[in-house]
Amino acid sequence: MSRATVGLLAGMALGFAAYFGGFWAFLLVAALGAVGLAVGRVLEGDLEVSDFVRSRDRR
Template identity: 50%
Template structure:
């Protein structure tokens, strides 16, 4: 399991543990999963922020 998968799994588990039931809980899980995914991709070195900014370096 690489850091991206671990980060996503961690975000999902924290979201489920922190909130149960309803649409609000769904949003909490969604946000924490996305945050976990971003942290994991950063740790793997696969997060390219220049692509988000729309600028090329080269």
């Protein structure tokens, strides 16, 4: 699936959430979409979890 198609589907999902569920449903769908995107990128190897977590020993 192309990135344009994924973007179209994400936009439609956000639009339906905003129309039928209101503003808070829109925010919930957007936040869960961002979490899903991050998890997908980590699983594909595009992101490293260590980039977001720093170690405790800061010497």
